[in-house]
Amino acid sequence: MTNAIKLKAQDVKVFYQKYQALYDINMDIQENRVTALIGPSGCGKSTFLRTINRLNELIEGTAIKGQIYLDGKPIYDKDVNVVALRKRVGMVFQKPSVFPMSIYENVAYGPRIHGIQQKSQLDDIVERSLKLANLWGEVSDRLNSPAVRMSGGQQQRLIIARVLAVEPEVILMDEPASALDPISTSKLEELISQLKEHYTIVIVTHNMQQAARVSDYTGFFLNGYLVEFNRTEELFVNPRDKRTEDYITGRFG
Amino acid sequence: MNKQITTQIPNSSPLSISSNSSDRGIIKNGSAKINKEALIEKILALCAGISILAIILITLFIFVRGLPLIFDIGLGDFLFKMEWNPTKDVFGILPMAFGSLGVTFAALLWAVPVGIIAAVFLAEIAPPQVAGIIRNMVELLAGIPSVVYGFFGLIVIVPFIRNFLGGNGLSVLAGAIVLGIMILPTIISISRDSIAAVPQEYKEGSLALGATHYQTIGRVIIPAARSGIITSIILGMGRAIGETMAVVMVTGNSTIIPTSILSPVRTMTSTIVLEMGYASGDHQTALFAIGMILFIFIVALNLVVNLAVKAGKLNGRG
C-alpha cells in the first residue's frame, strides 16, 4: 500500500565548486515510511540527504539545481524561509553532538528558539519528546545534569528527542548508529520503527543489514547517481541493476 | 519486543509550536527578522573595519605630523647627520639610530642563543612537569611591564656595572641586559612551539639510524624548526627596537655615539619619550619624524615576517 508522497526530488544536481557530487536524482519519498539510502563511501547519499533540509548551503561554493518538493511545494525558492523549513525537516547526525548544557536545556533549545518561553509548556514538551525517544525512563530524575555525561547511545536518543521537540514532519538521519555499540544500535532501530508511525524518516546508512531491517524503501547511490530505488525487499532480493547486486553481495564497497 | 508509543501527536495540539495558522507553510512572512540579521551583520562588519581604520589613521597622522621636517631638511641629512640639537634646530638622528641598533644587536647577541637553548630544553629535554613550570614562568616574565624591568635595571644592574665593570653604569651593556631579558620570552615561546611542531617522524627516523638525542636535536630538529626560530628572532628584534621605558631608564641618554659597551647611549625611542613633554614646533615635528622612521621599519619587519609565515604555511612547512 503506498502512502502520499511527502518529499519529491526532481532532477536534483549538486555541485561543490566545479566538482559535481550528484547527478539528476529523482526520488519519491512516501509519508510515514522509512526510506534508506545506501551506497559506498562518497557516493553522494549524505549530500542528497542534506539537500532536503538545505544544510548543504553551509558549505561555500555549493550550487544546487533541480527541485525538491515538500508536500507539493518547492523548497528551493527565493520565497522560502529556510528556518521554517528546518522546523519541519529535522536532522540527526552521525556523531551525537549534544550541546554543552543540561539534558533539559538540550531538548528545550528548539522550542525556545521558536518562541516558546513558558516553563510549563517547555516542561511538557521536554517530557513528551524524551518519552517519544524512549529516554524518559532513564533520565527523568536528572534532567538538569550535563548532557555530556550520558552514554553514546543515550546521547543519540537525546539528539532525537531534541529534534522531536520542534515537531518536525520529516526526520533525516545521517548514519545515526555508526558511532554506537550493538545494543544501542538495536534500541535505535526499534525507536525508528516506532517513530515512522507519525513521521517520515529518511536514513543514510552504510550498514546494509540495518537498511534491510529498518526500512520500507531503499535507494542505492553510486558515484553521485541514484542507481536503483525500490521497496526494500525487492531491492535486496531482486535487484534490477547489476551494480546494485554487486554492492549488496559485497563484491565492492 | 514491541513497545507501544503511548503519546499521540495530533497535528494541532495545544503544545504545538507552529504558528497559529494550521497551514504550516514555509513561505517567508515579514521581512523584519531577516532585516535584523542583515543589520547585525553590517554592525559586526563595522567592528571588524575598526582595525583597518586604526592602521590608516595611525599611518596618516604620524606621517602628516612627521613628514614636514623631512621635507624641510632632507631625508639624507635627517638620517645621517651626527648631531641632535633641538635648540639649534639641528636634527640628525644617526647617533640615536646607531644607539637603537647597537643596543638591540647587543641584546640579541646573548638572548638568541640562550633563548634557543631554553626553547630546545622546554621542547625536548625537560620532563613534562618541569617544562610546564618553566613555561609558566616564561609567561609570567612576558607579563611584567617594561617599566618594572627598567626599574630593576636601574636599581640592580646599573650599580653592578658601575661597581664591577666601570663607567657610569648607565650604558649600552645595561640596556642590552635588560632588553635581552625582555625579549627572551618571545624568542623562547615561538621557538619552542616551532620545535615542538617538528613531526615525530623526523625524530624517530634519526634515532632509528643510531643518532643520539643531541645529534638529532642539532642535525634534524633545529634545522627543521629553522623558519620558526628565525621568526622569533625577527619578532624579538622588532620588540627590542621599539622598546622605550626599560631602555630610557638604564642607558643614560647621552647623545654621543657610544665608544664602548660601558658608554651611555641614547635610542630613538628614548628621545621621543624624553623630549615630547616639552617639545614644540619643529622640535615636536622632528620627534614625530623619528616615530615615522621607527614605524616604517617595524611595520615592514612585521609584514615580512607575517607574509613569510603565511607563504611558509602554504608551502606545507610548519
Added chain:
Amino acid sequence: MGAANTKERILNILFWLSALLIVGILIAIIGYVAVKGVSAISWDFIFQAPSRAGKEGGISTTIVGTLYLTLVALVMAVPLGVGTAIYLEEYAEHQSRFAYLVNLTSETLAGIPSIIFGLFGFVFFVIFLNLGWSILSGGMTLAIMVLPTIIRTSQESISSVPVEYRENSLALGASKLQTIRKIIIPSAMPGIITGVILATGRAVGETAAVILTAGSSLGMPILLSDPARTMSVHLYMLAMEGISMERAFGTAFLIIILVIIINYLANLSLRRLSHSLR
C-alpha cells in the same frame, strides 16, 4: 665515545643552566622588588593621595588612574574585538579581501610599539579631537593597543567550537544569529575571557602610550576628561627623577602583584571554565 659523551654532558648542563637562568631572573626581579617594596606597603600607601610630587603620601590616585584607564579601554576594546572575531569567523567568507585585510591590519597593530601608539594618541585624541590629556584619550589609545589581543584570542576560541554544534543548531531551525548567541558565544567564553584578562595585563603595564595621552597629573581622576597618572607612569617618574625610592619600590611591588594575579586568573580561566563545559 668518551669525547662525545663529555660533549653531550656539557650540552646537558647548558640546557639545564638556561632553565636555571630563567628561574633565576624571575626570582631575582620579583624577589628583589618584593623584599624592598613590601615595607612600603601600608593602608596609607594604598589609600592616601601622593603629595609633594610623590615624595610623600601614598599612591591612591595612581591606583585609581590605572583601574579607571584599564576599564575604559576594555569597555571599548572588548565589544569591538569580540564583534570583529564573530564577523571573521561566522560571516565573512574565508577568502574575502576584507577578512584578509582585517587580519593583516590587526596583526600589524599587534606589532606596533607603544611609543608609536603614544605619538598617535597624542596627535589624534589629545590634539586633533581636542580631548586633551585625559582618561578618554588614554583609554581609547589603550583600546586600540589591546584590540588585536582580544580579536586573536576570541577568533581562536570561536573557531574551535565544534562544527557539529552549529550544524545541529541550524538543523533545529535556529537562525544564524540565534546559533551565535545561544551556542557559539557561550562555548567560546573561556577563550574570550582569557583574552580579556590578557588584555588587562597589557593595559595595566603600559607606560609610554599612557604618558603621552593621559598625562601625568597626580590628581584623582573622576571625569573621563580628567587627566590621570597610572602606577606604571608613577614608577617611571619616581625612579627617573629620584623622588622617592621607597615609594618606587612600593609601586613596583603593587604592579608585580597585579601582574601575578592577572597571570594566575588567565591560567585559571582557561582551564576551569573549559572543564565545566566538557
